[in-house]
Amino acid sequence: MSAAPLTSSAPVLDLKGVSKSFGPVRALTDVSLRLLSGEVHCLAGENGAGKSTLIRVLTGALRRDGGDYEIAGEPVVAPTPASMRAAGVQAVYQELSLLPHLSVAENLFMGRLPARRGLLDRRGLRTRAREALDGVGLAAVDPDTVVERLPAATRQLVEIAKVLTAESVKVIVFDEPTTALTEEESARLLDHIRRLRDGGVAVLYVTHRLEEMFEIGDRVTVLRDGGLSESGPMSDYDEDRLITAMVGREVTSLYPESPSAQTQGDAGVPVLRVRGLRRTADAPSVDLDVRAGEIVGLGGLLGSGRSELLLSIFGADPISTGEIQIDGRMVKPSGPRSMMEAGVGLLTEDRKELGLLPELSIRENVTIASLRAGSRRGLLPGRDLAEEADRLLDSLRLRAGSYDQPVSTLSGGNQQKVLLARWLLTRPKVLLFDEPTKGIDVGAKGELYTVIGDLARQGLGIVVVSSYLPELLGLADRVLVLRDGAIAGELGSGASEEDVLRLASSASTDPAGTDEEGATHA
Template structure:
């Protein structure tokens, strides 16, 4: 009967390699999964969609053996799986690539790939065999330049993700692979490359379950899609039956007319002026303004120094030189506290590492930044402040049982709302968002966009950094593109994705593919090392210097009116496909040489 069902639903005569039927799972009183069925067929990419909290993670954890299902059937290759454990499921051929990388950062690539089954003779590792087998595995995923002895910690996120996939492929039996948001940490170009690999795996006849928040990825590589909503099966069918709107409707159970807020705002007087900001003595200097009521987007490839720039402005990273003015008053970014008092708030990219206080309650997390201002003689502020915090959380529609529960029990979108409430409570003039919707579901994304739009409408200066181009373009009134730690140019909010990509990659053709492995050696968090590091990568990307030179000198002059911006949008990009679907062509395109310096357009 499983066979018949396979024909009906899958539209293929192939037998499913993995099948879940009517699986349910409850955590205490909360029903996380209700009668969900899923079948993975060899040579198919099956997408799993759903908002955060819809039960995707639970389903994946049931599938990989991390959780025991309460009821329902689980079969691998037609064999019922009764008591799955992660090890037994893996041995049966179901592998998983996780969003949060499972590599051991201090060990080498080779050791990571074969951890647990290192080739050894009487307990002594046979290095040559280890290296040889690692070489094969890395070549398989296209990491031909990567040394097996490279330390994982020093690799950029995209490379690590590929190493992760290589690790999965070294398993003895690979019948099905679960990808849990593998592109979250990657830029567009890197994602595209990863998707290519997934397609190649599909040709090898591997069944794949692909989980992502990026809808267009599903349409790009998916064959079938299963949508979960509130722990139950919402819809399932061939991806060709869907378009973006229908998929979103299936996920959220309602229509979302437009994700992004309307942007007919008028930038007021500058609330933030940055002049000659240098992170270290040799790093390029950066100038820009943010007007009141304006959303400034900052784009750029991973490792272009976006997060580092934000941290510097917020005083969290030391700077070598530069002047900051907030509402016309000069401010020294001596530390987060000084900037906070000056009216700046920063929502960091990595909420877990650089935002939340997991052991503290939701309310305590919200008030932590405002305790000082609300306190009298060192005592905790009274009820007034916590009521204001509650009101903020209510107005942000935080979904929680109680504001006294630990913040770690919330989903990503709700955690982001808690952090937003934290900063709103400080009554900021400038709010900085670093990848505001990373790992957040569509519904919460829409809410966050609306909130960001409203905050700007209320006269706050907003800075948004995002690797997700539709978001960057949809939100921003103006976009600053960074490259190698300096401003490569500025675009109006109406620019296209290609415009941003072209500026971000320096308008040079073959630059993106090769250096993806080496060029951004410290992806994000390593802070101080960034500009010198990208400097070090420059020799292999000589055109960057050519394009970067003029813009750096342009940085010192001010007062170029933003006129050239629109004109440049008009230039029809020669690229056929959009950045999302395939930056591939962009990579091989010959650089439109005059564009580079021509695009440089700075705010006075």
């Protein structure tokens, strides 16, 4: 671990005994947090542990019910987001605050655009934006580009650049900043955070990626059920102790045992069979088989075509040529509805934008894909459908006060369970997961992995796209690695992260060690 030595200077930010309730629900109880200049302080805990509430109190977005708050020794009485930014407290949230229809440069300096004689100084704006983008490794991004045209990972880095342009920054909160980033981009960001720390900035770092905490953290505070579980130097912890502090129990094995040994092996017709699929006329041809009870992983670098392949199979993206069979029956992917009716479900990477309907209740979000089959006049779920949805949610151990509450009130892990319940209600034969644990804590990850393993044991065909290589290798029976839209090779049990990266980045288009099926085995 390359962390700087802990400092004993006075805290730049000090929360003492903070409490916060939402009606009868106690979100924070007597929580204290002390941030020091030149230190990276990690905040750990499961979804629902109170991390987001604590961050919102810290940044002035929520008024605390009790406790003390000081910045540089001065009491903070009635904080607002504007007053906390003026005091030097900045935040990079998991949910981006960029305005999609404005340019990158305008987003970077919104509210403080440079002017000359009362008019916008566009040349000055471009110059300052160029410096800010270069500082986070976005030299190839044009400051005049409209934000909505940028990929998710680039937008995340623009958000970070925006925060770094503020003056008199004392504290920066990073809330899941690497969720949408590649390994290379994540490493670049962590290097930038180290430079901020070495420059005397106090950093509060929130992530579900435990390896990032150990790589960059000087100190860690763990929340559990809205209270303070533990706090201390990062060097006092290993992964097992940190997980135990977060979930209140030992997590002996995060990934389920492979169900493939209980399946028919190579016998029988694949539940999903893709042949000669081309997204465009000049795109590479992709072949893919998934058998009942099998979990197939799709690996590759950002831009390799993993998510696009899932969207094409699901009918959400058009294809130029190719055949898709579900359970031996030819299906034309004319749109998501045709694939849903054939027995295919897709859990998208961005559950908030492409999956959930935040204004609807939990139950309505679950039943919406099944309304045509089990509703009253196609508008509202019938009693049987609603009861089946509730039983599914119960079986997934969804944490909610009522299934009538808005789905937007749930944590990330519970929102993912809602999406999973939606597809299970359609009785699918194939489930496609795109980054299934994005933004989900370690406890919820373990629960979701167990569910995925159980679904495979029940005979579903599972395809998982994940940028987190331990997850990909831990879940999947075999991994297909994509490069430039083509399958570069296949890896079986015993493969390593290095094997995946070698196939994903190799210049060779004919990897060594292929068998008669075109598979490459570690």
